[in-house]
Amino acid sequence: MVENVLIIANWKKEESHALSMEIEQYLSQKGIHSITIRTSDEQKELVVPSNADLAISLGGDGTVLYCSHYLHDFGIPILAINLGTFGYITEISKDEWKEELGLYLQGDGRLSRRLMIRVTVVRDGHRLFSSHGLNEMVVSSSGISKVVNLSMKMNDTLAGIFRADGLIIATPTGSTGYSLAAGGPILDVDLDDLIVTPVCPFTLSNRPLVVNGETQISITVLPGQRTDLMLTVDGQQTFCLLEGDTVVVEKARSKALIVTSCKRSYIEVIRDKLNWAKGGFHA
Numbered sequence: 001m002v003e004n005v006l007i008i009a010n011w012k013k014e015e016s017h018a019l020s021m022e023i024e025q026y027l028s029q030k031g032i033h034s035i036t037i038r039t040s041d042e043q044k045e046l047v048v049p050s051n052a053d054l055a056i057s058l059g060g061d062g063t064v065l066y067c068s069h070y071l072h073d074f075g076i077p078i079l080a081i082n083l084g085t086f087g088y089i090t091e092i093s094k095d096e097w098k099e100e101l102g103l104y105l106q107g108d109g110r111l112s113r114r115l116m117i118r119v120t121v122v123r124d125g126h127r128l129f130s131s132h133g134l135n136e137m138v139v140s141s142s143g144i145s146k147v148v149n150l151s152m153k154m155n156d157t158l159a160g161i162f163r164a165d166g167l168i169i170a171t172p173t174g175s176t177g178y179s180l181a182a183g184g185p186i187l188d189v190d191l192d193d194l195i196v197t198p199v200c201p202f203t204l205s206n207r208p209l210v211v212n213g214e215t216q217i218s219i220t221v222l223p224g225q226r227t228d229l230m231l232t233v234d235g236q237q238t239f240c241l242l243e244g245d246t247v248v249v250e251k252a253r254s255k256a257l258i259v260t261s262c263k264r265s266y267i268e269v270i271r272d273k274l275n276w277a278k279g280g281f282h283a
Helices: 015-029 061-074 097-105 266-273
Strands: 004-010 033-039 054-059 078-082 110-114 117-123 126-133 136-141 148-154 157-164 166-170 193-199 209-212 217-221 229-233 237-241 246-251 256-260
Touching: 004 015, 004 061, 015 033, 015 054, 015 097, 054 061, 061 078, 061 126, 061 256, 078 097, 117 136, 117 229, 126 229, 126 237, 136 148, 136 246, 148 166, 157 166, 157 193, 166 217
Parallel strands: 004 033, 004 054, 054 078, 078 256
Antiparallel strands: 110 256, 117 126, 117 246, 136 166, 136 229, 148 157, 148 217, 166 193, 193 209, 217 246, 229 237
């Protein structure tokens, strides 16, 4: 039973101003308490009320990523309403929110449990950074020269040495993001696998790889770099890397709970977003 709802509104999008009030009024009429948090800074920590039963995200995919970073540990489902332009995660349009929210409140909604990754940076035996991501983590250059040198281990096995513009470790949810643009495959969002995608590799034999989600992936920054390196998680959390640092990527203990549309399946979302029915993609 839903008694308390947290509305997280991307205040940079003007549509969220009126829509957040409309949702508050709708919930109030049903005897449900709600609170709206206005956010315009993805670096600002989200303070999560302990009694929240549901979160409603108003924005685009970036707003959902921001919400998932703070909500997954609490097991709070996220109903994402798309106020963006494209949106793979935000399946529910601004014209459908009332119907979809109503279905969820009466117990007829659909919930997708999405794998998240835990990303840790180890330097000289000490953990200096830790974060969680729903889409992906990226190790890449932050300087003018783009090529970086990295070694990668899968559990205790050396998987290879990479010279590339970067390396992406993506979740099934993130398979339609940066990894896809870099040539990675699209995975069903309910899978528990991880995608390793080199970005513009110097060696053409370095290809995208799908591994079991239980695999621990360790990426070490090799000596002799000609550029500074940066770790990015979901395009929002960043950390500057040094030679010798190791980035450990593993499956998070908790999952992001995403309320999905009752009107369409994931395949229908992919088909329509990529215009497969029309024989090609047109931006």
